[in-house]
């Protein structure tokens with residue numbers, strides 16, 4: 001037996017023995033928030049995986065990881081998917097700020113933040129966008145002023161997902177307004193549990209309200225909670241965006257990513273709404289779209305796997321934009337296909353006696369429109385691919 005096949009056998013045996021039934025298939029995935037109660041099996045699964053270092057499998061052991069190699073990591077993901085075991089822990093902690101601290105943080109910052117992040121102690125919000133700074137993020141105007149051993153923050157962030165349930169927020173703030181706009185920014189960790197941080201909900205088209213406006217009025221942060229050099233936050237913040245895009249693309253090797261792909265269930269769902277014969281959809285146009293969709297899904301997964309195998313860091317650089325974009329377009333095509341098959345049944349929203357799941361397809365279709373906006377819009381990704389991946393002239 002090679003070392004890797006031995007690792008696979010051990011991993012399979014351990015997962016089978018330790019993954020509770022309630023952590024398999026769709027269901028709750030913890031992301032660290034201290035205000036969201038965890039179901040028993042989700043908590044048990046998180047504790048067992050954290051104990052083994054498998055919430056952040058490739059991180060160093062001293063920070064809560066298991067120091068898995070890339071090959072071992074790929075095996076772990078395969079085995080999680082085989083069991084349909086859910087990711088034990090997700091969110092901006094393990095996926096965005098954790099790997100950023102690993103790359104840019106001091107030893108003291110790593111020791112202070114990473115073990116808690118690996119155990120899901122605290123939910124993280126992302127304080128980047130502002131009313132006047134979205135794609136042109138460097139125009140941000142939130143200020144952080146150094147006063148003794150702490151910073152004082154004032155400003156307004158918008159579209160802060162999940163902020164109402166978060167304990168911490170990483171903020172891009174202007175620490176030197178006199179420098180050119182890309183050079184006076186820092187990335188700062190802020191405790192949200194203080195009077196100077198206010199969160200107000202923004203309601204969405206899909207009916208949910210995970211969005212907020214987050215304001216800072218003389219909020220404070222420790223001076224030693226700047227990640228990377230002071231005023232070098234543009235570089236650090238952009239790397240964090242690559243971790244975000246890679247997470248969307250399924251190629252960030254920080255968190256363990258389990259669960260089956262959504263598309264593996266789509267063909268079954270379609271057959272509930274349109275006639276089929278011998279297991280094939282009768283409508284040739286829809287069938288062709290489904291086949292193309294499945295092929296694209298397969299290509300997406302192979303690309304993810306290849307990119308992970310070729311990685312020399314925890315996440316790729318600019319290539320993450322390409323895989324994120326194709327993943328988002330693919331997910332949106334799945335939503336379109338389902339609604340096309342559902343016909344008039346797909347446009348129900350609310351009616352007396354209607355169960356929420358009956359309008360789920362429409363709500364998902366609306367919600368996933370955001371996949372080509374969040375983490376950088378489709379046009380911004382295309383610009384990055386053109387300039388940084390393909391090297392095309394401006």
Ligand SMILES: Cc1cc2nc3c(=O)[nH]c(=O)nc-3n(C[C@H](O)[C@H](O)[C@H](O)COP(=O)(O)OP(=O)(O)OC[C@H]3O[C@@H](n4cnc5c(N)ncnc54)[C@H](O)[C@@H]3O)c2cc1C
Nearest residue numbers: 126127128129134135159160161370373374375376377379
């Ligand atoms: C679901 C979701 C979750 C989000 N969560 C967070 C969060 O937690 N924290 C956070 O900070 N932000 C978050 N955002 C905000 C997100 O990062 C911004 O919406 C995004 O960066 C676009 O910025 P904007 O909305 O200001 O649009 P704008 O930048 O105003 O863009 C408007 C349009 O102009 C186009 N455009 C802009 N510049 C260019 C260009 N140079 N070339 C070509 N086209 C261009 C865009 O593609 C877009 O179509 C979230 C957004 C969504 C949808």
